[in-house]
Amino acid sequence: MFVSLRIGVFIRVLVVVALTVAAVALALGWRAQPGPLQDGARDTVPETTQSRETFADGRYRVSGTDGAGLNVRACPDVDCIKVGWIAENDRFLGECWQSGSPVSGNSRWLRGEVDGSTGFVAAHYLRDEGASRVPTCVDIEVVG
Template sequence: MRTLLGKTGVAVGALALMASPLLVTAPASAADAKSCSHGFSNKSSKTGRIIGDGVNVRTGPHTSCGSTGALNYDDGVYFHCWTTGTNVHGESRWWHIRVNTTNWQGWVSNYYLRAVPPTAGEKC
C-alpha cells in the first residue's frame, strides 16, 4: 500500500508540473521571436553615408540585437544586402553594411542612411 501511494503521489506531482503555466517557454507570438543571426551576402555595389550621430551597428536587423559600436553623421559605408526588421520611425528595412576602409560589419536601419533605394536583387 505504501509503495502504491508513493508512486501515485509522484505521478500527481508530475501532472501538476506539466500543467503549470510557468513552464511555457515558447514566445507569445512569432513577432516576439526576433533573430540576431540573420544571413547576408554581398549583393550590392552601393555606397552611402550615415545621417545621424551615435547610430548603432547591430548584430541583426532588430533594435533588440546587440550593438558592436556606433557611427556618426557622414561616416561612409558599403551596402551588402537588405531585409526587413524592427520598425524604426516608420522604416522597417535594414541594410547589412561594412564601414568604409575597415572590416567592421553589421546591420543599420535604413532610417539612418542617406536615401538608399533598394532593388529586389539586393535582398538578403
C-alpha cells in the first residue's frame, strides 16, 4: 500500500509538471510549424544582436489583405504617410524589423524598399517564404 501511494503521488507530480511546461510553452508562443509572423515568433523575426551578415535575406509574400494589397508607410505606424503599395501575393524583401503600432495584435513592422522608396509594412500581412530571418533595425544601424 505504501509503495502504490508513493507511485500515485509521483505520477500526479509528473502530470502537474508536464501541464505547467506546456502552459509556459504556449504562453511564449512556441510552435512546431512556421506560420504567419506574430509577436514572439522565434523563427522568422528574431530579436538578436548578431550582425546582418549572419541572416538570410528576408523574403516574404503579402497575404491576408483580401485582395486590397498592403500600404508601405514612412514609419512603423498606421498613421504614417503612405510611400508605396504592394499587391496581394507579391513578394517583399525585408531588410530589418522594428516595433510599431499593433496591427491585429502584431506590433512588428518590416523595413524594405518598394518601387525605389524605403518604408515599413505590417508583419501581420506577410508570410515567410523559407528561411527568412532579418535583424532588428537597431542592429543594422549599430552594425552599419
